[in-house]
Amino acid sequence: MTTVVVTGASGGVGRAVARIYGERGASVALMARGEKGLTAAARDVEEAGGRALSLPLDTSDNSAVDAAADRVESELGPIDIWINCAFSSVFAPFDQITAAEFDRATAVSYLGFVNGTRAALRHMKPRGRGVIIEVGSALAYRGIPLQSAYCGAKHAIQGFSESLRCELMHEGSDIKVIMVQLPAVNTPQFSWGLSRLPRRAQPVPPIYQPEFAARAIVRAADRPRRREYWVGTSTALTLIANAIAPGLLDRYLAKTGFDSQQTDEPRPESQPANLWQPADRTDDYGAHGRFDEQAHSHDPQLWASEHHRTLLAAAGVGAAAVAGEVTRRLLR
Template sequence: MVAITGASGGIGRAAAREFARRGDRLALLARGEAGLAGAAAEVRELGAEVLTIPIDMADPDRVEAAVARIEEELGPIAVWVNVAFTSVFARFDDITPAEYRRATEVSYLGYVYATMSVLKRMRARDAGTIVQVGSALAYRGIPLQTAYCGAKHAIQGFHESLRCELLHERSPIRVTMVQMPALNTPQFSWVLSRLPQHPQPVPPIYQPEVAARAILYAADHPRRREYWVGASTVATLAANALVPGVLDRYLGRTGFASQQTGDLRIDGDPVNLWEPADGPGGRDFGARGVFDDRAHAHSPQQWLAQHYPQLAAAGALLAGGLAVLGLARRR
């Protein structure tokens, strides 16, 4: 049985379909009821049994109650996937303390609360896998996303510490993290933005189904500490490790324009920081965002990492080296 948070749209929704195709029973958790209903209909069409739970992952008591309900109605949780997040696209000075706290509570503490509730049940039966969905931004902060980058960095540290504890105990429970590239998800249409132009992912962009396949693979092969999806993610991490100062200056020059489309932002766009954009009266946004015409449906690096990890590692070093050379020329 597989449980997925943030399942009403984006990565979580695409992952739900991926697990449904192979016949898993599913528990789908998210705030947006319209999105949850759409996700449930999709996985039922694929033949999966599904339970939907509208929930704010920032509330630890509700998270505990949700986990208890899932196990009571669907049975022991074999795989838990943490995806749910919210954020703010803005300069740091333009974010209020309340907004920062809210983004952190959902995007970081929501992972912690869910892991606490699920892990104690997995410990009782010495079985289970927890997949934390991360980002290249868990290692490399970029401008205009301080809240998101801070949360992803925190998840990375939390994940590594917990994994060390489980290894010390020789626990059969597995935790792994999937570091994502830029993805074509609805977040760019519903995350609170104070940018003058419509936000966009930094190219190259991948479809959420690429992320979903990586999550499924990580759930089935959780012994690795983490999985990196997309050559751009690997190149970014390699460049950050080799020339962090150069990358800081490069992003300082290019990171503002590269995260905006050039089209003016429209006042009145939906915002999901405090309430779901796909809640009562809202619409179902689906798994994909508005960048279909620019998004890649496949990642050769991901395929290599799954089938020929040594070649993937060599490709990562090459990509990182090329990124370093490119950055050096732009200094």
């Protein structure tokens, strides 16, 4: 039986990932702060046919993550896959984020990944195998306004993963470190994140459902041959555009990035903020946010990404056929 650890498992993408592994009959260790969400996530896993172990903790606490990893090994078995997905952030211009808030967002969204990766490696290295998935974002390459803490953390995870990957390759290790760069996803973070925006925060369209992102993460763990997966057409286009014309994107986002991240509704004064305390202490938010009507469940880019060799082969066959026809006509 496969043993999987999912951080940030109480809601959003992590919750959807845990459910998929439950459907596969896996043993799933669920790490997050919100006990209501964790309890519901464990129920999801077990009702789907898997085995669940709830581990309420803060991933920024390295000692807690280490102790939890030991429990996973003793109660569920050797860890095969570790998926880092937990994060917290602040929606606000940089100069409206306090130093303590920025430190806290970085501790969860970046150092939480480092702590999880360290704990995973401590158990995987003696066995010489395992897969670590670092859930990233298009924002790991392309920063946008109003999310400086989140973008900084995702950029840091990208650099950290590249460094670690090289070290493992140098050692001849078969442990794989894969980054999965996600698009905008319909998760509860836009309802429970600390925000100083005048209107409700929203993902930058196009928006995808968490199950779409979760399927991509699970497939990446199934096929860890590639160092990185881009998920969604918007992610691919953003990363390509940023590589070609980053200055143009700076100007475009300066004009559009504020409105595109806010709905027309005023931000409720009573909106929870999960930066310091989990928002799901009393309520289970589930995997989905408020944008089901706008969110997509499929995207042809994901299929193309997974079958790029087939597409290249088909393109090669097509090119050869065209070349053959041109040659035939020239030799008439």
